[in-house]
Amino acid sequence: xxxxxxxxxxxxxxxxxxxxxxxxxxxxxxxxxxxxxxxxxxxxxxxxxxxxxxxxxxxxxxxxxxxxxxxxxxxxxxxxxxxxxxxxxxxxxxxxxxxxxxxxxxxxxxxxxxxxxxxxxxxxxxxxxxxxxxxxxxxxxxxxxxxxxxxxxxxxxxxxxxxxxxxxxxxxxxxxxxxxxxxxxxxxxxxxxxxxxxxxxxxxxxxxxxxxxxxxxxxxxxxxxxxxxxxxxxxxxxxxxxxxxxxxxxxxxxxxxxxxxxxxxxxxxxxxxxxxxxxxxxxxxxxxxxxxxxxxxxxxxxxxxxxxxxxxxxxxxxxxxxxxxxxxxxxxxxxxxxxxxxxxxxxxxxxxxxxxxxxxxxxxxxxxxxxxxxxxxxxxxxxxxxxxxxxxxxxxxxxxxxxxxxxxxxxxxxxxxxxxxxxxxxxxxxxxxxxxxxxxxxxxxxxxxxxx
Amino acid sequence: xxxxxxxxxxxxxxxxxxxxxxxxxxxxxxxxxxxxxxxxxxxxxxxxxxxxxxxxxxxxxxxxxxxxxxxxxxxxxxxxxxxxxxxxxxxxxxxxxxxxxxxxxxxxxxxxxxxxxxxxxxxxxxxxxxxxxxxxxxxxxxxxxxxxxxxxxxxxxxxxxxxxxxxxxxxxxxxxxxxxxxxxxxxxxxxxxxxxxxxxxxxxxxxxxxxxxxxxxxxxxxxxxxxxxxxxxxxxxxxxxxxxxxxxxxxxxxxxxxxxxxxxxxxxxxxxxxxxxxxxxxxxxxxxxxxxxxxxxxxxxxxxxxxxxxxxxxxxxxxxxxxxxxxxxxxxxxxxxxxxxxxxxxxxxxxxxxxxxxxxxxxxxxxxxxxx
Numbered sequence: 001x002x003x004x005x006x007x008x009x010x011x012x013x014x015x016x017x018x019x020x021x022x023x024x025x026x027x028x029x030x031x032x033x034x035x036x037x038x039x040x041x042x043x044x045x046x047x048x049x050x051x052x053x054x055x056x057x058x059x060x061x062x063x064x065x066x067x068x069x070x071x072x073x074x075x076x077x078x079x080x081x082x083x084x085x086x087x088x089x090x091x092x093x094x095x096x097x098x099x100x101x102x103x104x105x106x107x108x109x110x111x112x113x114x115x116x117x118x119x120x121x122x123x124x125x126x127x128x129x130x131x132x133x134x135x136x137x138x139x140x141x142x143x144x145x146x147x148x149x150x151x152x153x154x155x156x157x158x159x160x161x162x163x164x165x166x167x168x169x170x171x172x173x174x175x176x177x178x179x180x181x182x183x184x185x186x187x188x189x190x191x192x193x194x195x196x197x198x199x200x201x202x203x204x205x206x207x208x209x210x211x212x213x214x215x216x217x218x219x220x221x222x223x224x225x226x227x228x229x230x231x232x233x234x235x236x237x238x239x240x241x242x243x244x245x246x247x248x249x250x251x252x253x254x255x256x257x258x259x260x261x262x263x264x265x266x267x268x269x270x271x272x273x274x275x276x277x278x279x280x281x282x283x284x285x286x287x288x289x290x291x292x293x294x295x296x297x298x299x300x301x302x303x304x305x306x307x308x309x310x311x312x313x314x315x316x317x318x319x320x321x322x323x324x325x326x327x328x329x330x331x332x333x334x335x336x337x338x339x340x341x342x343x344x345x346x347x348x349x350x351x352x353x354x355x356x357x358x359x360x361x362x363x364x365x366x367x368x369x370x371x372x373x374x375x376x377x378x379x380x381x382x383x384x385x386x387x388x389x390x391x392x393x394x395x396x397x398x399x400x401x402x403x404x405x406x407x408x409x410x411x412x413x414x415x416x417x418x419x420x421x422x423x424x425x426x427x428x429x430x431x432x433x434x435x436x437x438x439x440x441x442x443x444x445x446x447x448x449x450x451x452x
Numbered sequence: 453x454x455x456x457x458x459x460x461x462x463x464x465x466x467x468x469x470x471x472x473x474x475x476x477x478x479x480x481x482x483x484x485x486x487x488x489x490x491x492x493x494x495x496x497x498x499x500x501x502x503x504x505x506x507x508x509x510x511x512x513x514x515x516x517x518x519x520x521x522x523x524x525x526x527x528x529x530x531x532x533x534x535x536x537x538x539x540x541x542x543x544x545x546x547x548x549x550x551x552x553x554x555x556x557x558x559x560x561x562x563x564x565x566x567x568x569x570x571x572x573x574x575x576x577x578x579x580x581x582x583x584x585x586x587x588x589x590x591x592x593x594x595x596x597x598x599x600x601x602x603x604x605x606x607x608x609x610x611x612x613x614x615x616x617x618x619x620x621x622x623x624x625x626x627x628x629x630x631x632x633x634x635x636x637x638x639x640x641x642x643x644x645x646x647x648x649x650x651x652x653x654x655x656x657x658x659x660x661x662x663x664x665x666x667x668x669x670x671x672x673x674x675x676x677x678x679x680x681x682x683x684x685x686x687x688x689x690x691x692x693x694x695x696x697x698x699x700x701x702x703x704x705x706x707x708x709x710x711x712x713x714x715x716x717x718x719x720x721x722x723x724x725x726x727x728x729x730x731x732x733x734x735x736x737x738x739x740x741x742x743x744x745x746x747x748x749x750x751x752x753x754x755x756x757x758x759x760x761x762x763x764x765x766x767x768x769x770x771x772x773x774x775x776x777x778x779x780x781x782x783x784x785x786x787x788x789x790x791x792x793x794x795x796x797x798x799x800x801x802x803x804x805x806x807x808x809x810x811x812x813x814x815x816x817x818x819x820x821x822x823x824x
Contacts, residue, residue: 039821110823181813184750185813188668189668189669191494191667191668345810346806346809346816348802348805348806362701363696363701373821376816412806416757417750417751418750418753419752419803
């Protein structure tokens with residue numbers, strides 16, 4: 001089979017080694033930054049309740065000291081990934097701890113955390129530590145210069161899926177015709193130096209909307225094509241730097257700028273490694289080719305599983321088609337789909353608990369249960385509204401309520417169309433169940449409100 | 453090949469760039485340190501800072517200083533006349549507090565001129581009495597937060613009618629303790645108000661300049677701080693504490709209604725305090741946010757959002773002005789004016805928290821995070 005041949009033929013390891021170093025470095029800084037900003041306390045220690053992902057309700061945060069220890073271990077693991085030291089253990093540890101933290105509470109879900117999760121997962125399976133690494137210094141016999149091409153291609157394909165899905169998700173009326181939400185976000189930045197004066201014009205929002213959709217849809221192909229690659233990477237830098245200037249999106253631009261390095265040719269990467277070696281006062285690496293020994297049966301099984309993995313990667317972003325209603329409004333199938341900065345959405349919700357026994361009804365003070373950050377996320381995301389209703393049910397059950405009924409009066413505004421009732425306020429959410437894929441019938445339909 | 457080399461070098465600094473970014477981000481983007489002034493000024497921020505916030509703090513500094521002076525005069529010669537003077541000065545100062553409670557960020561937070569310390573009600577009468585009766589206390593101590601500020605003075609000056617109040621400060625066994633505690637209360641509020649006023653003023657800490665300079669809507673920008681602060685003040689302090697809890701909206705285990713939990717319960721001028729707070733919210737909105745909203749295409753129920761908010765704030769103010777006086781009695785009597793007002797408060801909360809913030813792209817409860 002030619003496909004198998006294409007995936008298993010040997011290629012120079014340099015792109016993979018550079019990718020490991022660059023991405024590992026960003027992961028290390030990102031993890032340290034997370035600790036330094038006190039987010040372990042804010043996100044995992046201070047809240048009384050959490051919003052674990054469906055199927056992971058059994059996960060709870062560890063005691064504070066262990067949480068800190070885990071993040072420190074994770075940061076060290078990221079550094080070790082960068083250096084290529086005890087690489088396999090480091091990647092597994094990083095992936096497990098990062099995954100654990102993400103699954104604990106969907107309040108903190110970000111596309112870029114999902115990106116980190118899957119890239120660190122993929123890194124486990126590739127021999128990125130076999131070149132230009134401390135592992136090779138430790139065990140010179142591990143030195144490898146040629147690896148099967150799939151070890152590099154999986155990252156290129158993964159990034160291709162990400163960009164394409166991000167681009168496709170922008171081909172909507174909201175994004176292209178209404179230029180929302182950029183029409184809201186850009187004028188808010190009208191006072192920054194240099195770019196500021198342009199941002200107040202409506203045409204700027206249209207330009208940015210269309211250009212970014214075009215960028216997302218074409219950039220993987222520009223990068224794959226040898227002759228346009230350098231121009232493509234130039235675009236990558238411009239695009240992601242622009243987003244870094246205009247929006248508060250933390251590490252995302254840096255992750256993407258480091259990840260897309262993988263598209264460069266082996267010649268480029270070998271040069272890059274020479275430059276890095278020069279910084280450390282070392283000459284060119286010794287010539288000679290070392291091929292990665294491969295167990296063919298393992299590799300074939302692995303490739304089959306990889307194929308399955310990519311099939312899922314392509315399908316998951318489109319699961320929203322399964323659900324009725326406006327995706328941005330219901331958010332059913334919104335996560336894990338590379339929908340980045342697609343909406344300006346805010347809400348507020350008043351929860352009511354009714355004692356089924358004596359009929360007494362009262363409003364809940366959300367601040368007693370949720371941190372402001374959690375409350376903000378609950379306000380616009382139906383699955384979190386449901387989870388919170390269950391938290392309330394349980395809480396008041398233990399306080400002696402017979403059959404506590406939970407309802408919510410919830411208002412949400414999407415892309416400046418004005419607040420409207422979001423959830424059917426007659427439904428007792430305490431009795432509604434979460435499920436894998438069933439549509440939530442108690443989300444009220446979205447009315448555009450005549451917005452142009 | 454030369455261009456390739458240059459490009460190669462450029463790419464090799466990406467990792468270094470990440471390093472630089474990291475070191476900058478650690479110290480640079482904390483909400484407590486807004487960026488220094490850059491770019492073009494924002495007319496709304498200039499107006500709000502110069503003509504609304506700073507004068508409000510100056511007013512609070514003046515009225516609390518007058519209150520403290522009245523307390524000193526009263527303590528030196530406690531008579532019905534000086535008591536009335538203190539009570540009048542107290543009301544004036546308390547009302548001017550309502551025009552500043554919306555700005556709980558920057559100097560107010562740093563210098564503890566916050567609702568938590570200045571306006572925690574219902575006040576802790578047991579601790580106050582203990583303190584008056586000679587218990588050791590630190591007026592600004594963390595454990596003393598509910599026994600200080602305006603609600604504590606409200607209790608000491610109004611709780612039992614003027615005759616008993618005068619006796620408390622003159623003939624009571626612990627009269628000296630009462631005078632001392634009252635003096636400590638008014639001095640504490642005066643000191644904090646003066647400090648915050650000074651921190652905002654151009655001749656002092658000049659936070660005004662920082663405020664005007666921190667443009668944009670990210671976490672730490674002035675607009676984000678301001679909108680978050682006044683929406684919180686409205687949503688939590690006004691809606692929940694000043695009305696919701698007294699009328700018995702929350703809490704399954706307490707009595708359905710708690711009229712004694714209104715703001716300014718002992719002096720009974722809750723309505724005037726509420727009116728001042730709503731007027732201030734209105735002033736903030738009309739102080740430049742209106743222009744920002746009008747410049748967007750934001751709608752509410754198909755109507756331009758700016759018109760809707762302006763109309764709603766006017767309606768709300770009318771309803772608040774129509775509240776029964778004193779509010780606590782109205783609550784006992786199930787006054788329909790209170791539920792009318794509450795309906796408008798609820799509508800306003802939704803408009804401010806959802807529509808306004810979303811039209812301007814400001815995140816409420818903005819936790820600085822890693823972004824998308």
